Amino acid sequence: MTAQILDGNRTASAIKAELRERVDALKAKGVTPGLGTLLVGDDPASQSYVKGKHRDCAEVGIESIRVDLPASASSADVRAAIRDLNAAREVTGYIIQLPLPPGHDEHAMLTLMDPAKDADGLHPINLGKLVLGVDGPIDSPLPCTPAGIVQMLRRHDIEIAGATVAIVGRGLTVGRPLGLLLTRKGIDATVTLCHSRTPDLAAQVREADIVVAAVGVPGLIKADWVKPGAAVLDVGITRGLSAETGKVKLLGDVDPGVKEVAAWVSPVPGGVGPMTRVMLLDNVVQMAEQAVRSR
Numbered sequence: 001m002t003a004q005i006l007d008g009n010r011t012a013s014a015i016k017a018e019l020r021e022r023v024d025a026l027k028a029k030g031v032t033p034g035l036g037t038l039l040v041g042d043d044p045a046s047q048s049y050v051k052g053k054h055r056d057c058a059e060v061g062i063e064s065i066r067v068d069l070p071a072s073a074s075s076a077d078v079r080a081a082i083r084d085l086n087a088a089r090e091v092t093g094y095i096i097q098l099p100l101p102p103g104h105d106e107h108a109m110l111t112l113m114d115p116a117k118d119a120d121g122l123h124p125i126n127l128g129k130l131v132l133g134v135d136g137p138i139d140s141p142l143p144c145t146p147a148g149i150v151q152m153l154r155r156h157d158i159e160i161a162g163a164t165v166a167i168v169g170r171g172l173t174v175g176r177p178l179g180l181l182l183t184r185k186g187i188d189a190t191v192t193l194c195h196s197r198t199p200d201l202a203a204q205v206r207e208a209d210i211v212v213a214a215v216g217v218p219g220l221i222k223a224d225w226v227k228p229g230a231a232v233l234d235v236g237i238t239r240g241l242s243a244e245t246g247k248v249k250l251l252g253d254v255d256p257g258v259k260e261v262a263a264w265v266s267p268v269p270g271g272v273g274p275m276t277r278v279m280l281l282d283n284v285v286q287m288a289e290q291a292v293r294s295r
């Protein structure tokens, strides 16, 4: 048996159609959602992600505002750009593209954002609300990759409640917040948060009904680590060279052989990446809707 593919492009398209309607409704009330992006430096991967985000916005009718600073920008320059984005009326939500170049304190910069405009859900206030929100609704923006993974599972009717989940990777943007999200009341997964010091990673993964790999080690998750019938979500994206073509190729954290064991596998590219991007749009729309309600 070979696994079914969790098609992130198709799932994200369905969500985009819903977002277009919500954007139209906001515009009818005189509010145009606007996403700001703050990019510092000239890392090609970051530049291409930011470009993609502006393209996504255009597709659903969200305005987008680009602030690009040169690699030579000082921390004072970055702080000033954050202050401007906090104040800009047309920016209803924004992101600071990570990683910032060496020498900038990312946590300090995230903390300077207006939490009501934090489209990534990475401001300490919003991460704190995720910690506090064990039960009851969360009205703060959720980190985009965790939110996208939950949508991906739900929209394929993969049962989360009662499932055991092995998350591999404890990073700020994926592993840590995903563990918090999946263990909320109403979602009700049982989570093992694994990392580079986990003694027997294979044994933890073998127990899991759902595996999420978010470490950036190509091919780490092997077929004989995976419980037959599991759902395996691949968040890794490493740029490598293809042995056949010699061209740059995106490599996930999941070995291709896993497809022969799992019931569901998300591809790289075309899996979790597009879901992350669409959940950013969802956050921007949600924050604009909240701004309308509170005026």
Ligand SMILES: Nc1nc(=O)c2c([nH]1)NC[C@@H]1CN(c3ccc(C(=O)N[C@@H](CCC(=O)O)C(=O)O)cc3)C=[N+]21
Pocket: 048, 049, 095, 096, 097, 098, 099, 120, 144, 237, 250, 268, 269, 270, 271, 272, 273, 274, 276, 277
């Ligand atoms: N403040 C901030 N927020 C982020 O959400 C954030 C960030 N910084 N820094 C970098 C990571 C990475 N990330 C990706 C999102 C989508 C794809 C994506 O759509 N990937 C395509 C392939 C794109 C390609 O060709 O590179 C796919 O998987 O199909 C990839 C990576 C968001 N991040």
